[in-house]
Amino acid sequence: MTKMIGLTGGIASGKSTVSKMLKERGFTILDADIAARVVVEPGQKAYKQIIESFGRDILNKDKSINRSKLGSIIFNDVEKRKTLNSIVHPAVRECLNLWKNEAIEKGKKTIIYDIPLLYESNLTYLVEKVIVVFVDPDIQLKRLLNRNNLSKEEALARISSQLPLKEKVERADVAVDNNGTMDETERQINELINNWNLEP
Ligand SMILES: CC(C)(COP(=O)(O)OP(=O)(O)OC[C@H]1O[C@@H](n2cnc3c(N)ncnc32)[C@H](O)[C@@H]1O)[C@@H](O)C(=O)NCCC(=O)NCCS
Numbered sequence: 087m088t089k090m091i092g093l094t095g096g097i098a099s100g101k102s103t104v105s106k107m108l109k110e111r112g113f114t115i116l117d118a119d120i121a122a123r124v125v126v127e128p129g130q131k132a133y134k135q136i137i138e139s140f141g142r143d144i145l146n147k148d149k150s151i152n153r154s155k156l157g158s159i160i161f162n163d164v165e166k167r168k169t170l171n172s173i174v175h176p177a178v179r180e181c182l183n184l185w186k187n188e189a190i191e192k193g194k195k196t197i198i199y200d201i202p203l204l205y206e207s208n209l210t211y212l213v214e215k216v217i218v219v220f221v222d223p224d225i226q227l228k229r230l231l232n233r234n235n236l237s238k239e240e241a242l243a244r245i246s247s248q249l250p251l252k253e254k255v256e257r258a259d260v261a262v263d264n265n266g267t268m269d270e271t272e273r274q275i276n277e278l279i280n281n282w283n284l285e286p
């Protein structure tokens with residue numbers, strides 16, 4: 087039986103950093119953010135639905151979706167966010183399921199779903215255990231501002247569009263503290279792999 091594990095957290099809390107560490111150890115990571123990019127490529131069903139709901143103003147010159155424009159709309163408007171989610175999320179679930187079946191066919195012992203909105207979208211039924219990567223609010227804001235080209239206001243809007251990280255930590259099977267150095271985080275990951283007897 088393949089073990090299904092969920093990896094989640096808040097925006098800029100360190101999920102990609104942790105998933106990179108797991109990948110280096112041979113684990114299969116299925117990333118919902120990547121799936122959410124694939125399913126909105128020109129020609130896909132979700133791409134057409136997004137244009138129907140948001141208009142052609144959100145397109146780049148080459149007809150691909152202008153993510154920063156769409157982001158500035160949906161992170162500031164709950165209803166528009168719900169509309170986008172209702173278009174993109176079913177397609178993301180389908181895509182993840184396809185990737186999962188491929189990984190199972192390859193005989194993988196553990197599959198890790200990296201899903202930022204695992205709790206918000208009630209997807210815990212997909213996994214046996216959940217890892218939450220967390221940081222304190224001030225560090226989250228600082229890292230988000232460092233990584234993305236956002237104003238403080240925009241960054242705070244993105245953070246508050248998600249369930250508070252504290253609540254995710256309370257629901258987690260294990261919480262990885264990513265406030266410290268990468269080495270400190272890596273040590274927790276090694277411990278977790280041992281404790282849960284995870285094999286790639
Ligand atoms: C709004 C979009 C175009 C902005 O793109 P951008 O390249 O700037 O950000 P990216 O996709 O890399 O997401 C960065 C992070 O933002 C957060 N985030 C993204 N979408 C959402 C959302 N609908 N609600 C809350 N947080 C979100 C996640 O923590 C994610 O890891 C894009 O995020 C999107 O299409 N979102 C809807 C799909 C979605 O929910 N994706 C998240 C997981 S399935």
Ligand SMILES: Nc1ncnc2c1ncn2[C@@H]1O[C@H](COP(=O)(O)OP(=O)(O)OP(=O)(O)O)[C@@H](O)[C@H]1O
Nearest residue numbers: 097098099100101102103202229233264266267268
């Ligand atoms: N322990 C750490 N020390 C210093 N910087 C870190 C640490 N962990 C992550 N970072 C940096 O913080 C930023 C956010 O981390 P990362 O991209 O892994 O978060 P994420 O949870 O995957 O974010 P998102 O959901 O928004 O994609 C990145 O620029 C990353 O390099």
